[in-house]
Amino acid sequence: MRFYEHEAKSLLKLHGLPVPEGKVAKTDSEVEEISREITGPVVIKSQVLSGGRMKAGGIKFADTPSEAKVAASTILGLQIRGQLPQSLLVERKIATVNEYYLGVTYDAIAKSPIILFSDMGGIDIEEVANTYPQHLARTHLSNIEPFSDYKAKEIISSLGLTGSDLMKLTSILVKLVTLFRRYDLTLAEINPLGKLSTGELVSLDCHVDMEDESTSRQLALLNELSIPATEVRQGRPATDFEVRGMEVDSIDPRGVAGRVVEFDGNIGLVIGAGGGSLTLFDAIRNHGGQAANYCEIGGNPSVRKAYELTKLILNKPGVAKIAVMMNVVSNTRVDIMARGVIKAVVDEGHDPAEKIAIFRIPGSWESEGFKILTKYGVDFVDRSVSLDEAALRAVNKVKAK
Secondary structure: EOOOOOHOOOOHHHHHOOOOOOOOOOOOOHHHHHHHOOOOOOEEEOOOOOOOOHHOOOOOEEEOOOHHHHHHHHHHHHEEEEEOOOOOOEOOOOOOEEEEEEEEEEEOOEEEEEEEEEEOOOOOOOHHHHOHHHHEEEEEOOOOOOOHHHHHHHHHHHHOOOHHHHHHHHHHHHHHHHHHHOOOEEEEEEEEEEOOOOOOOOOOOEEEEEOOOOOHHHHHHHHHHOOOOOOOOOOOOOOOOHHHHHHHHOOOOOOOOEEEEEEOOOEEEEEEOOOOHHHHHHHHHHHOEEEEEEEEEOOOOOHHHHHHHHHHHHHOOOOOEEEEEOOEEEEEHHHHHHHHHHHHHHOOOOOOHHEEEEOOOOOEEHHHHHHHHHHHOOOOOOOOOOOOHHHHHHHHHHHHH
């Protein structure tokens, strides 16, 4: 789950990290009033979950409250990668003499967190890595050992920082690592961290992403930041379809029927089994199919969960057929999946033989599940047919419709 900038800065502020003076506004009149309170030049920032705000015109500066109101009016109507601003963040404009980058994220290849530090803040860290590698320090963070001030000093000093700058940056990095670990974050990034003429350091912009699975463990933090516990946003606000998908998953604790992501295709997907869901989604697209959604189902969900998830996908506008596919699993009963899926199709007034393009769920209680599918004339395959072949058959059926 991605945080808006104002939420991320609230988190930093809660733990003693320096952030600019500012407030959140919903209207251009509120922006004008906040600008008047700040008494001086301000920066107005669009609060969207995508990057590229500066280039898109979503960040503007103003010297007076009236200028701030005009700028806010423009930003409020500006879409950035399809997103209108949820709100505007108004902050005091700050002049810097130097800018740094500090970040903690997860290295999937090394399977451990990684710390990144650069004395060239304000630009994409990827550009620094590719063009100015000598200005980037990195080190992996142990999953077992505590992170020490000494280790932080090593990272900062490796780029030649000394004295008070070294001490201040060390303190900020230690706090950033603490936040990353305590709140199950997948990204904690300050860019840029600005140095003022007084020597003070301020987090001018920051990004925070939290592991989706950890929200139930972080309810206290979400409440502190006024983020609903049911929030399922990622790189954009959640759609109604995705919110309803989360509600399906919360019906009961048995199994999983969640991680629903909406797309605009015509093949509804009921897919799962760990990495199998990603494999199947990619296979559909690789064969020229247009997925209407992504989801994950497994862990032996109840009939009701399979039913409600299927019903949700069937009712998505534009869905021509659904494909029900999983990898070989031992913890999900094929007959339960078959009963839930077919009941949803029938209740929605469709013929299972026509609406289900393919059913590929090999696993426990397989013969019982196949009997149900045979009764309703559903095209099903066993484990002898690969995931890729099953996806191809589904795509071809939808194209032939």
